[in-house]
Amino acid sequence: MSSVWLPCGDYHQDYAEDQGWWQTTFLKSKMILLLLITFVGIPLLLPEYWVSVATMVGYTAMGALGVQLLIGYTGLITLGHSAFIAVGAYTSTMLVLQFPWPQGIVDAGLAYPISIVAAGIVAGLWSVLFGLPSAKVKGFYLILTTMAAQFITVDFILTQYVSQIGGRGQAFSLPPGTIKIGPWVIENDVQVYYVMAVMLTLMVIVLANLLRSKPGRAWVAIRDNDIAAEALGINIVWYKLLSFFVAGFTAGMAGAFWVCNTAALSPEHFTWGWSLWLVGVILIGGVGSIHGAIFGSIFMVVIMELLQMVVIPMGDYYPELLMGFTYIKDMAFGLAICGFLIYEPNGLAYRWWQAKNYFNLWPFSY
Amino acid sequence: MELFFMTLTTGIMVGGIYALVALGWVLIYKCSGVLNLAMGELTLIGAYVTWSFYSWGVPFVLSVILTLGVGIVLGFLTERIFLDKLIGEPILAVIMVTVGLSFFLKGLIGFIWGTDTSVYTPPVFELKPITIGILKISPVYLWSFILSIVLLVVFVLFFKYTRWGLSMQATADDETAALSLGVSARFVYAAAWAIAFMSAGVGGALLGNINGINISVGYLGLLVLPAVVLGGLNSVPGAIVGGIAIGLLQNFSGTYLDQFFPGGVKEIVPFVFMAVFLLFKPYGLWGWERIERV
Numbered sequence: 001m002s003s004v005w006l007p008c009g010d011y012h013q014d015y016a017e018d019q020g021w022w023q024t025t026f027l028k029s030k031m032i033l034l035l036l037i038t039f040v041g042i043p044l045l046l047p048e049y050w051v052s053v054a055t056m057v058g059y060t061a062m063g064a065l066g067v068q069l070l071i072g073y074t075g076l077i078t079l080g081h082s083a084f085i086a087v088g089a090y091t092s093t094m095l096v097l098q099f100p101w102p103q104g105i106v107d108a109g110l111a112y113p114i115s116i117v118a119a120g121i122v123a124g125l126w127s128v129l130f131g132l133p134s135a136k137v138k139g140f141y142l143i144l145t146t147m148a149a150q151f152i153t154v155d156f157i158l159t160q161y162v163s164q165i166g167g168r169g170q171a172f173s174l175p176p177g178t179i180k181i182g183p184w185v186i187e188n189d190v191q192v193y194y195v196m197a198v199m200l201t202l203m204v205i206v207l208a209n210l211l212r213s214k215p216g217r218a219w220v221a222i223r224d225n226d227i228a229a230e231a232l233g234i235n236i237v238w239y240k241l242l243s244f245f246v247a248g249f250t251a252g253m254a255g256a257f258w259v260c261n262t263a264a265l266s267p268e269h270f271t272w273g274w275s276l277w278l279v280g281v282i283l284i285g286g287v288g289s290i291h292g293a294i295f296g297s298i299f300m301v302v303i304m305e306l307l308q309m310v311v312i313p314m315g316d317y318y319p320e321l322l323m324g325f326t327y328i329k330d331m332a333f334g335l336a337i338c339g340f341l342i343y344e345p346n347g348l349a350y351r352w353w354q355a356k357n358y359f360n361l362w363p364f365s366y
Numbered sequence: 367m368e369l370f371f372m373t374l375t376t377g378i379m380v381g382g383i384y385a386l387v388a389l390g391w392v393l394i395y396k397c398s399g400v401l402n403l404a405m406g407e408l409t410l411i412g413a414y415v416t417w418s419f420y421s422w423g424v425p426f427v428l429s430v431i432l433t434l435g436v437g438i439v440l441g442f443l444t445e446r447i448f449l450d451k452l453i454g455e456p457i458l459a460v461i462m463v464t465v466g467l468s469f470f471l472k473g474l475i476g477f478i479w480g481t482d483t484s485v486y487t488p489p490v491f492e493l494k495p496i497t498i499g500i501l502k503i504s505p506v507y508l509w510s511f512i513l514s515i516v517l518l519v520v521f522v523l524f525f526k527y528t529r530w531g532l533s534m535q536a537t538a539d540d541e542t543a544a545l546s547l548g549v550s551a552r553f554v555y556a557a558a559w560a561i562a563f564m565s566a567g568v569g570g571a572l573l574g575n576i577n578g579i580n581i582s583v584g585y586l587g588l589l590v591l592p593a594v595v596l597g598g599l600n601s602v603p604g605a606i607v608g609g610i611a612i613g614l615l616q617n618f619s620g621t622y623l624d625q626f627f628p629g630g631v632k633e634i635v636p637f638v639f640m641a642v643f644l645l646f647k648p649y650g651l652w653g654w655e656r657i658e659r660v
Contacts, residue, residue: 077458079465133641137648139457140401140599144591148641151588156634160627276465283462327476334470341459341466342451 075223088255127248286349379507381613397558406587412567441560598653
């Protein structure tokens with residue numbers, strides 16, 4: 001049954017229909033419009049600068065999705081997510097630069113795609129390693145473990161050891177033309193944007209489907225009450241670790257994407273501040289919804305861009321504003337988190353839901 | 367052997383400073399149940415405010431006392447503006463507000479005082495170390511150690527015998543019950559933050575005398591976490607013991623492990639230790655174990 005809207009009552013005739021994703025023509029056309037905007041509108045119509053801003057939004061969203069899965073769906077609070085992004089980024093770079101690929105694979109442009117998957121797996125396993133304590137502790141103690149993951153991984157292992165491989169010192173840089181997907185060499189902003197758009201779309205589809213299947217329901221049960229979930233026969237250790245693995249996998253893919261965006265890599269891209277930033281993004285966007293992570297990324301990145309646009313002209317009169325722009329950014333971010341938590345703890349996704357509800361009943365609401 | 371004893375004394379003395387900051391952390395948790403991730407920034411503010419007073423020509427002791435005053439005001443303000451509305455919210459919300467607070471304060475500090483290292487001129491403490499037997503201790507460390515012990519005694523007595531201390535503990539244990547007994551929870555929380563700002567201020571003031579002040583002092587706020595985990599989140603003596611233990615651990619690993627793992631092993635060992643420790647004894651040495659029911 002495909003009508004413009006769902007009539008009152010439940011008229012599904014079989015289970016497949018009941019579980020359909022886009023149940024009405026209206027929803028279907030909405031999603032197609034969204035895909036059109038993502039894949040055609042933004043890259044082809046916007047100026048290059050805003051395309052790169054959109055890429056940044058996508059990168060933030062990819063990181064935030066993993067955090068959303070852990071915090072919003074499984075209730076495991078993590079403050080060390082950028083460590084796993086870093087592991088992914090370094091794995092991918094190492095594979096592309098150092099691994100002795102057979103010439104055929106390099107020519108076919110498969111080295112980078114393979115490295116993305118490998119990055120996901122390595123980061124996922126690394127994430128599981130630091131997720132192990134979640135079997136025993138939760139809440140604040142888990143926060144501490146994930147923080148430890150951040151410092152051990154980024155500040156110690158990556159900075160002191162991995163960065164020394166190849167003898168270049170701190171930063172890796174990828175020579176132009178190294179990153180090749182199939183026949184396409186990823187060089188300009190629009191191509192990077194397409195890589196991001198494809199990866200993000202895939203990630204959202206996979207996660208959304210995962211969340212409405214058995215693991216997803218187990219995760220939500222663990223989030224709502226882990227003791228009750230255990231009593232219901234859910235193997236909470238297994239599902240918590242699975243959640244860590246999937247979150248780590250998305251983080252690893254995000255990291256591998258970051259390599260193709262910057263073509264350079266240094267531990268400074270993955271500070272603890274970035275982990276906190278990702279958590280802030282999902283808090284602002286709304287905890288416990290996939291589109292919340294995306295709303296949050298859009299909000300934060302665009303707000304920062306706008307802030308920059310406001311501050312730079314003012315720099316002519318108050319040069320100290322320009323000098324201290326990073327501090328202004330920090331302050332704005334801190335205030336945004338506090339403000340959202342105090343005044344709108346459900347985040348932007350809740351507002352979106354409210355707006356949708358309003359128009360669902362429009363014009364005859366109660 | 368001399369190296370061993372040197373490491374031992376330095377460890378204990380540096381640990382004294384960690385203990386001071388950890389004390390502030392534990393106080394907030396003990397009184398209001400807030401897990402504060404902005405402790406490093408509070409310390410930084412204390413350090414910078416004292417330094418500013420000092421560089422305006424105020425004597426050191428007086429500027430520390432003035433910093434305490436500023437700490438009280440800031441503590442009350444922070445509590446009223448940011449945390450007052452979050453009483454009873456889930457743990458993530460409260461923690462993330464302190465994270466937001468730490469971003470905000472860090473930005474504010476950078477904006478006001480810049481990134482250059484500020485040094486006390488003229489130095490407050492004598493630079494020449496005091497020699498006891500074969501040990502050399504620099505006076506800053508000695509003072510901070512003494513101060514942390516004094517504050518420990520003061521706070522233990524405070525929690526045990528004064529009306530305020532008891533009402534603070536009652537609020538932390540069960541907010542509703544405390545409210546029904548006529549404890550003003552809002553005042554208790556504000557007082558907790560004021561005390562935390564003050565103790566962080568003293569810690570910061572002493573710390574600034576060691577290597578000068580810059581934004582990296584804020585890192586100390588994170589080092590405090592292994593210390594409080596070791597001692598137990600709500601134990602005042604635990605904070606002191608944990609602080610000193612972390613100081614020792616850091617210095618011993620710096621001395622003996624650095625040859626095997628070159629680089630920043632000193633900065634990382636506390637966190638490795640914390641991650642492993644949490645696996646075995648998450649409630650620390652003297653923390654309250656909370657029993658959960660569905």
